[in-house]
Amino acid sequence: MNHASQKAWEAITSLWLTIACLAVLMVLVVACTLAQVRLGLLGAVNVYMRSWFFWMDLGAFRVPIFPGGALVGLVLLVNLVAAQLRRIELSWKKAGIWTVHVGLVVLFVGEFVTGGWQVDARLAFEEGETVDWIQIDREVELALVDGTDPAFDDVHGVSETALARGGTVPIPGTPLSVRVKQFHRNAQFLRSSPIDPPAGVDRGAGVGVAIRPLAPVTSDDFMDRSAAVVEVLAGGQGLGTWLASNAIEAPQTFEHEGRSWSLALRPRREYLPYSLTLKDFTHDVYPGTRIPKNFSSLVRLENRKTGEDREVLIYMNQPLRYDGKAFFQASFGKDDTLSILQVVENPGWLLPYVSTVLVTLGLLVHFAIVFRRGARRAVPQES
């Protein structure tokens, strides 16, 4: 190893690097906490903790001015592994320390997996209702639904990414395509006046409506009012231009070659290969007060593929874990007849538990080894 490599190796394995990273993390945690007022919880976490750098706009340039949580976490991970390899001998005497370090590595990896792959969704159903889909509130999709079949709907969802990119999006398996003329993550609707630029909408509820783009909301307490102006094409011929928005509840429909279609902009929906029926929702309060004691949803789970048909009670801190998803009791409404479940899909959900077990085990092993060594030393002194 030459001199430069030696220096780099010492820097990577340095305890000072560990301390510097922890100090930077403390700054990030404080900044992230304060930023939640302005950006909301998720926005602040994304800007400060799940980014490689914290960026600042300086005139026409956007420059990184501080390391983000992801970068600090990666450096800490490398530092931890390298320091372990350099300093700690591979022997049974150090088994506890090794286990603790492996546990910490698993913890870091778990956070990266969560940040990169976790999907949060929502499932809302009323008592007696059966639902086989969840919705992701932070994304929208343009849903084109062929409802001609009396028993089934063919649901085609154009992703928000495609809407934001614009252009023409063919709908596979159909003669239709969608030309995206405008897409705004957040917008305000006004009755169109002569000074407003024409939106070009000639069909549906958006005729005569002017659209004013707004900055997306950042607070957790508010939601975007998204808008898309789309022209539906068939064989290159326009069938009309619609304003689609999650602010428009009324169905917007059209016919083409004897098939009935509807069009809507809505939170992204993911359909499940099984269904959940809300049999009963219970909201208990402490006697004589309105203080909540317990919320629970008695749910019937049916999976036609596996033949599974069973009842599950979902209540606080006792989610239903099924098919890679966890269904948590999150909220309720409508005089306690509506239950809202938070649905979390996180391929790394077990990693923090594994990490905790490893760290605990490692500390216990290390303590036992040290204790045994101390006891052995003590025996000759006593004799």
Added chain:
Amino acid sequence: MSCDRGGDVTHFRVPKRTAPAPGAVAPASMAGDVPAPPSPGKGGALRWTLPKGWGESMGGQMRFATLTPPVPGKVDASVVVLSGDAGGELANVNRWRNQIGLPPIDGAELGRARRAVTTKAGPVSVYDFSSGGDGGNRVVAGLLLGQGDAWFVKLTGDAAAVAAARDDFMQIIGSLRFDESR
């Protein structure tokens, strides 16, 4: 059910039974059949920001908008616009009091009951009246005089339901502003 998750467009073939729970599955704050609200008399339209979970529908009968708080119980939230001063502040406050079975008050009591909230649309006079204790009725209402119109933003209903929605409702009042583009 079959599905294709590839690329920009997903495809699912699903049974028709999956109707959404009204007011719950669509983003609650986005509810509303008509995107463009009716115009007020002279000035610009009043705007506000809905807290999470609230719904709204624009227009309908005499109303500029109906807001839907996500709380159980009997509760109604509305935005109404009338031209001019709509008969004056005292008359309207006594009308609200009458609606929940309270006797009228005079000008001096009106001043004591008033709470001023500063908004981008101008100062809003907010009143909060209850009758009949916890099981009774309550009204929380804001009056805004601006641009030649009188705007009433009102939350009324069972005392418990109004209490549950009051904090969010005050957020809405705090977010009032005029849209000058109209």
